[in-house]
Amino acid sequence: MVDQSPGRQRGDRTSLLALVADSGNRRVLTDWISDHDRYELAEGGPDTATFDLCILDSEMLEREAATLTARKEETSTIVPVLLVVPDGQAASVHKELRQERPALWDLVDGTLRMPVEEYELADQVDTLLELRSQSETLTRQREQLEILNRVLRHDIRNDMTVVLGWLEYVAGQASEELTPEFDRIESSAEHIVELTTAAGDIAKTMSSDAEPELEPTALTRVLVDEAEKRQNAFDEATIEPPESPPYATVAANELLSSVFRNLINNAVQHNDADEPVVSITVRELDSHVQVRIEDNGPGVPETLGDDIFDDEMKGMESSGTGMGLYLVSTLIDLYGGEVWVEDNDPRGSVFCVELETIDHSTVGTGE
CATH class of the missing domain: 1.20.58 (Methane Monooxygenase Hydroxylase; Chain G, domain 1)
Structure with a gap:
């Protein structure tokens, strides 16, 4: 069965779509494609053609930007775009696109200066096609x-x-x-x-x-609900929820509860005290909110510190896998916040989560 998804070709030939306004450059590219048996020239525009690689110049890039953007978004693999630029204008074109037209620059995967030597053209095309092949493999x-x-x-x-x-x-x-x-x-x-x-x-x-879809989330409600659930799960521990916590709204998603679930779990499950105690406080700090989860356990060894959040980190005496804390770090980074660990007094650890507070009207508006 032949795969007719964007970019997949009949037989073993690779399809190249040449969208170049300059007639001289277009002729050079189409002749080069025709001279190589393993390539074929795609017919049609970027909205209808089946191709593995699109070659275009600045004029066509701007004209077809919306179509290429949609094409890239609708496929799970890379749709490579090779931008043709005049040799003497390459620096200025790059600067203009990067600084003044970043949306257009994001569509470009490689650039090709014209006039071009045949080996340079072949190298650029092969590099981007290899990038596409690796992308397909990773997707599978x-x-x-x-x-x-x-x-x-x-x-x-x-x-x-x-x-x-x-x-x-x-x-x-x-x-x-x-x-x-x-x-x-x-x-x-x-x-x-x-x-x-x-x-x-x-x-x-x-x-x-x-990009993750974040929405206004009542942090305090999520935190208190999760603390109650953890107390029901750990009869042997005392989990003290925050007293009169401030109302705080942050940009997050439904996985915010996983942050507090894993931090409280960690504070109880790795606690060596006869009576494990986990105390939770919430602080407002100007435009941020800070959650502190304190425990009376053995604390985090100085040799680990914040490395405890790494994906492969695991305490020598820990029975866990480190997955929970890695998830915490991943989610907090997703929410644009910070997480770290401090020593508790007289013993234990304090896991701190800090997130920016928001107004409901700013979420999803780009402000």
Whole structure:
């Protein structure tokens, strides 16, 4: 079956679309394409033609900008655009596009100075076509990984539901002396389920190339709701919600709750105190809001510091995978905020999240 998606060709030939207003440059390009068996000249415009690479000059770039933008947005792989510029005007054209016409410059993947040597033309074309090929490969791999991620999380959660069910039954038949051991097993099983949730949130955050859709979100309500849920999940801990917190609205999405869920989970699950205590406060700082989640645990080793948020970081004594904190860092970066860790007094850690507060009318308006 022949793939008729944008850019995929009949047989093994690669299709090049030449949209050049200058007749001399257009003739040079079309003759070069015709002289090479592995290429063919695409027919039509950028809205109807099937092509692997588009070659155009500044005049045609401006004329076809809307169509090329739509074409690039509607396909998951790269649609390479090679811009032809006169050799003596290359610097000025580049400067004008970068500084004065950034939307047009964003469409360009490479530039070609005319007149051009044949080897230079071949090199530019081959480079962009290789870029497209790598993009297609990465897209396929990402789709496969997304499917694998969904299947694994689904199966793990189903199996752990069975494990927890049998654990509850066995615990009811065992002596009270084994209750602490059963509680630890149950906590570990529930932690596995939470890790599948974190993995799903990470995949959801990183799988899209589009800009995230953020909307006004009541940070305080999300934080208090999550604190209550975490208290219900951890009977052995005391989770103190913020007292009379200020009302704060931030630009975020539905994954904001994942930030606080994972930070509170981390404060409880890695706490070695006889009575784990997690205290949450909210501060208003001019145009920002700061959430501080304090615990009385062992603290973060000085050798780790803020590296604890890295995707491959894991404390030597930690039973976790580090995925939760990596998700926190990824989401806060997505929201344009900051997250860091401080030492608590007399012991423990303070995880700090700072986000810019907004007015409802500014979200999505570009202000």
